[in-house]
Amino acid sequence: LQHSQKFVYDFTEGNRDLKDLLGGKGANLAEMTNLGLPVPPGFTITTEACKVYLDSGEEPAALRDEVSAHLDALEQKMGKKLGQADDPLLVSVRSGAKFSMPGMMDTVLNIGLSDASVTGLAKQSGDERFAWDSYRRLIQMFGKTVLGVDGELFEDALDEAKAAKKVTVDTDLDAADLKKLVKHFKKVVKTEAGRDFPQDPREQMDLAVKAVFDSWNGDRAKLYRRQERIPGDLGTAVNICSMVFGNLGPDSGTGVAFTRDPASGHQGVYGDYLQNAQGEDVVAGIRNTVPLAELEGIDKKSYDQLMQIMETLETHYKDLCDIEFTIERGQLWMLQTRVGKRTAGAAFRIATQLVDQGLIDEAEALQRVNGAQLAQLMFPRFDDQAKVEQLGRGIAASPGAAVGKAVFDSYTAIKWSRSGEKVILIRRETNPDDLDGMIAAEGILTSRGGKTSHAAVVARGMGKTCVCGAEDLEVDTKRRRMTAPGGVVIEEGDVVSIDGSTGKVYLGEVPVVPSPVVEYFEGRMHAGADDADELVAAVHRIMAYADRVRRLRVRANADNAEDALRARRFGAQGIGLCRTEHMFLGERREMVERLILADTDEERETALSALLPLQKKDFVELFEAMDGLPVTVRLLDPPLHEFLPDITELSVRVALAESRKDANENDLRLLQAVHKLHEQNPMLGLRGVRLGLVIPGLFAMQVRAIAEAAAERRNAKGDPRAEIMIPLVGTVQELEIVREEADQVIAEVEAATGTDLKLTIGTMIELPRAALTAGQIAEAAQFFSFGTNDLTQTVWGFSRDDVEASFFTAYLEKGIFGVSPFETIDKDGVGSLVRSAVQAGRATRPDLKLGVCGEHGGDPESVHFFHEVGLDYVSCSPFRIPVARLEAGRAAA
Ligand code: PEP
Numbered sequence: 001l002q003h004s005q006k007f008v009y010d011f012t013e014g015n016r017d018l019k020d021l022l023g024g025k026g027a028n029l030a031e032m033t034n035l036g037l038p039v040p041p042g043f044t045i046t047t048e049a050c051k052v053y054l055d056s057g058e059e060p061a062a063l064r065d066e067v068s069a070h071l072d073a074l075e076q077k078m079g080k081k082l083g084q085a086d087d088p089l090l091v092s093v094r095s096g097a098k099f100s101m102p103g104m105m106d107t108v109l110n111i112g113l114s115d116a117s118v119t120g121l122a123k124q125s126g127d128e129r130f131a132w133d134s135y136r137r138l139i140q141m142f143g144k145t146v147l148g149v150d151g152e153l154f155e156d157a158l159d160e161a162k163a164a165k166k167v168t169v170d171t172d173l174d175a176a177d178l179k180k181l182v183k184h185f186k187k188v189v190k191t192e193a194g195r196d197f198p199q200d201p202r203e204q205m206d207l208a209v210k211a212v213f214d215s216w217n218g219d220r221a222k223l224y225r226r227q228e229r230i231p232g233d234l235g236t237a238v239n240i241c242s243m244v245f246g247n248l249g250p251d252s253g254t255g256v257a258f259t260r261d262p263a264s265g266h267q268g269v270y271g272d273y274l275q276n277a278q279g280e281d282v283v284a285g286i287r288n289t290v291p292l293a294e295l296e297g298i299d300k301k302s303y304d305q306l307m308q309i310m311e312t313l314e315t316h317y318k319d320l321c322d323i324e325f326t327i328e329r330g331q332l333w334m335l336q337t338r339v340g341k342r343t344a345g346a347a348f349r350i351a352t353q354l355v356d357q358g359l360i361d362e363a364e365a366l367q368r369v370n371g372a373q374l375a376q377l378m379f380p381r382f383d384d385q386a387k388v389e390q391l392g393r394g395i396a397a398s399p400g401a402a403v404g405k406a407v408f409d410s411y412t413a414i415k416w417s418r419s420g421e422k423v424i425l426i427r428r429e430t431n432p433d434d435l436d437g438m439i440a441a442e443g444i445l446t447s448r449g450g451k452t453s454h455a456a457v458v459a460r461g462m463g464k465t466c467v468c469g470a471e472d473l474e475v476d477t478k479r480r481r482m483t484a485p486g487g488v489v490i491e492e493g494d495v496v497s498i499d500g501s502t503g504k505v506y507l508g509e510v511p512v513v514p515s516p517v518v519e520y521f522e523g524r525m526h527a528g529a530d531d532a533d534e535l536v537a538a539v540h541r542i543m544a545y546a547d548r549v550r551r552l553r554v555r556a557n558a559d560n561a562e563d564a565l566r567a568r569r570f571g572a573q574g575i576g577l578c579r580t581e582h583m584f585l586g587e588r589r590e591m592v593e594r595l596i597l598a599d600t601d602e603e604r605e606t607a608l609s610a611l612l613p614l615q616k617k618d619f620v621e622l623f624e625a626m627d628g629l630p631v632t633v634r635l636l637d638p639p640l641h642e643f644l645p646d647i648t649e650l651s652v653r654v655a656l657a658e659s660r661k662d663a664n665e666n667d668l669r670l671l672q673a674v675h676k677l678h679e680q681n682p683m684l685g686l687r688g689v690r691l692g693l694v695i696p697g698l699f700a701m702q703v704r705a706i707a708e709a710a711a712e713r714r715n716a717k718g719d720p721r722a723e724i725m726i727p728l729v730g731t732v733q734e735l736e737i738v739r740e741e742a743d744q745v746i747a748e749v750e751a752a753t754g755t756d757l758k759l760t761i762g763t764m765i766e767l768p769r770a771a772l773t774a775g776q777i778a779e780a781a782q783f784f785s786f787g788t789n790d791l792t793q794t795v796w797g798f799s800r801d802d803v804e805a806s807f808f809t810a811y812l813e814k815g816i817f818g819v820s821p822f823e824t825i826d827k828d829g830v831g832s833l834v835r836s837a838v839q840a841g842r843a844t845r846p847d848l849k850l851g852v853c854g855e856h857g858g859d860p861e862s863v864h865f866f867h868e869v870g871l872d873y874v875s876c877s878p879f880r881i882p883v884a885r886l887e888a889g890r891a892a893a
């Protein structure tokens with residue numbers, strides 16, 4: 001196979017679509033060459049060659065000859081040979097991977113200089129100082145990156161040379177000084193690397209190529225790839241390009257340019273220029289650059305040519321491009337271009353500007369933005385100019401920027417917020433009891449738990465900022481304080497700031513900037529003239545494109561009217577998951593407690609009838625808020641012990657009371673119940689449909705509340721569209737039993753109210769067995785909603801409340817997965833079960849409605865997967881709805 005493979009491409013042979021093979025830089029150099037733009041000639045060694053080298057430790061056998069052939073061609077084109085003594089061809093050797101990894105890999109310039117050719121270069125350029133300075137740079141870069149010499153040794157020598165001459169800038173060293181420095185540098189190489197600096201130009205080049213290959217696996221590069229989720233096996237290409245010099249005097253220089261402003265998207269002249277310098281000087285900030293516009297006054301001809309090239313590039317790439325260029329004695333050269341990075345806001349603006357300019361169509365505009373950028377625009381954020389003191393860092397669980405006084409229990413959170421204080425609720429972890437405290441707080445910080453811990457899921461649901469699992473922060477709820485690693489102690493009432501987008505926790509108040517995009521979705525802002533409104537107008541248009549083309553409908557996970565209304569404003573087309581357990585908290589908890597403690601049918605019925613009107617009222621409000629749109633109500637899911645006091649606390653209380661001989665009857669019964677319901681693995685215990693099957697009347701009460709609420713809305717001329725959903729079903733028999741009871745209750749309510757409620761009954765698919773027997777289950781279900789949280793938990797055998805904080809970091813570091821499967825659907829495992837369940841379900845019941853309501857419903861990558869497997873809708877927290885709409889549109893466009 002290797003024999004037929006081509007490992008080297010001349011710039012004239014490639015094009016921009018070959019990024020996999022030539023890397024981003026190489027592909028674009030080729031594209032520019034073929035556009036007829038002034039690119040210094042050169043060639044690219046492919047990523048395939050790099051991969052062979054990384055896999056086997058040896059370059060492919062054919063590489064050397066191929067490089068020789070391309071080098072010959074280059075030398076012929078340039079009319080001089082690499083390192084030729086009287087007039088040397090010099091080349092740069094630069095890395096260039098498929099995805100840009102700025103500064104992460106190696107580059108060596110001025111390859112081809114040697115003791116012999118440096119004088120040739122001096123003669124040819126007529127500038128002795130320039131030649132020796134170039135040689136000095138080569139030894140320095142080569143020594144450091146190729147031979148592994150400590151770079152500081154060269155820096156120190158340079159500083160010494162300047163100090164000896166009592167000057168401060170490099171340019172004050174003359175040719176004689178630099179000659180001496182070269183001698184010194186060569187000595188450094190010899191002692192440190194144990195070999196002489198190679199005088200053979202071809203050897204220089206070959207070693208530099210190898211060093212670039214090796215730099216793919218350097219620590220910096222690996223870390224960067226992990227952060228940016230760039231696969232580790234792509235390898236880098238190597239570009240060998242004839243050198244042009246920006247440091248040949250005042251008619252030379254180097255610069256960077258953007259075809260439009262990467263921050264605002266506005267057209268104009270954006271960039272920087274540095275006269276008489278090489279690219280590396282700009283990066284190093286050695287001298288101050290001038291705005292690109294000033295180039296017009298310095299070198300009008302080059303400036304005009306550059307403007308023209310920028311226009312050519314933008315029209316050609318149909319996007320914002322960034323450019324690196326060099327001017328050598330009045331001759332402009334393009335060294336690099338690529339589609340430029342931009343801020344999230346600029347991405348939206350630029351996409352619509354390009355549509356207006358007729359460069360791209362609406363479908364393409366959708367591909368120019370993404371859900372992550374939209375999400376970024378939706379959260380208030382900390383002012384990045386602010387001075388901060390970081391206390392610690394946890395998992396970025398629910399984005400946003402929250403500031404408030406530290407409180408360590410929900411009671412205080414509620415009390416303080418009622419008196420107008422902003423608070424951050426800090427807990428080791430949260431439980432359903434903390435819900436009111438979480439609602440009262442600006443943000444939530446926990447020291448334990450991962451992205452699907454209670455705190456994280458609930459906070460995301462509410463669109464509330466949350467940092468969880470900040471394990472370096474020691475939370476002591478008893479003493480009401482938190483200790484940071486440096487020993488800083490945060491007492492109750494001290495102000496802290498938490499960033500749910502980065503997971504960072506700060507001491508004191510960091511200033512926050514609100515999001516105009518949310519103001520827009522909330523209906524509080526419309527298109528207008530100032531800067532924020534321009535962004536809003538762009539978002540508005542892009543969302544309209546997405547809505548027009550998407551096939552997936554988008555629903556909300558919402559449990560109350562307020563969330564439902566917000567979800568509607570954000571574009572929700574119904575509710576895909578109403579978790580009824582959230583309606584059993586707070587003051588109602590005691591009623592649930594009574595239900596659990598009931599020993600007789602009578603006691604149980606009393607407890608249930610007390611809950612019925614409250615449930616019904618909840619549903620009436622919800623159906624009203626979502627009038628005309630489907631509302632999927634899920635019957636009670638979590639294990640009952642979640643509604644009871646903590647076993648340890650209660651045991652202690654009862655033991656203390658007993659020792660005082662004043663134990664109360666209710667506490668004793670409660671403790672008994674707590675013991676009875678205690679489970680080693682509650683997540684796999686008595687929950688979901690199992691509860692409905694063993695607690696007589698529980699599901700019937702909920703179904704009645706739904707049916708009566710729907711009847712009431714119907715009689716009030718509303719249009720309720722309730723769907724009843726049974727959780728944690730593993731077999732069709734469970735569903736059949738529950739359905740029988742539910743159908744009977746519904747029939748009773750319909751008869752009593754004289755309505756036809758058109759209620760549908762379906763199930764969640766959140767256990768492997770349910771997915772595997774989906775064909776059977778569909779016989780008893782009118783719809784499926786994939787509960788991918790539990791499905792991920794049970795398919796992987798990962799406890800969703802524990803694993804992210806315990807070993808996921810190690811898994812991510814080892815590359816076992818690039819992102820938590822609780823965040824992005826695991827397509828190969830969990831996803832394949834979803835896919836087959838979709839097919840089996842539809843085979844049984846062609847009109848089966850299919851959705852997903854796990855956290856993945858609002859994750860961009862997962863939304864594409866759900867589109868592809870043919871679901872009808874995704875359901876996600878209200879704040880994720882615009883993101884899901886956008887991604888559903890991108891998936892369909
Ligand atoms: C799920 O399991 O995916 C789901 C939506 O249910 P919950 O998160 O409430 O268990």
Ligand code: MG
Pocket residue numbers: 727766787789790
């Ligand atoms: Mg579930």
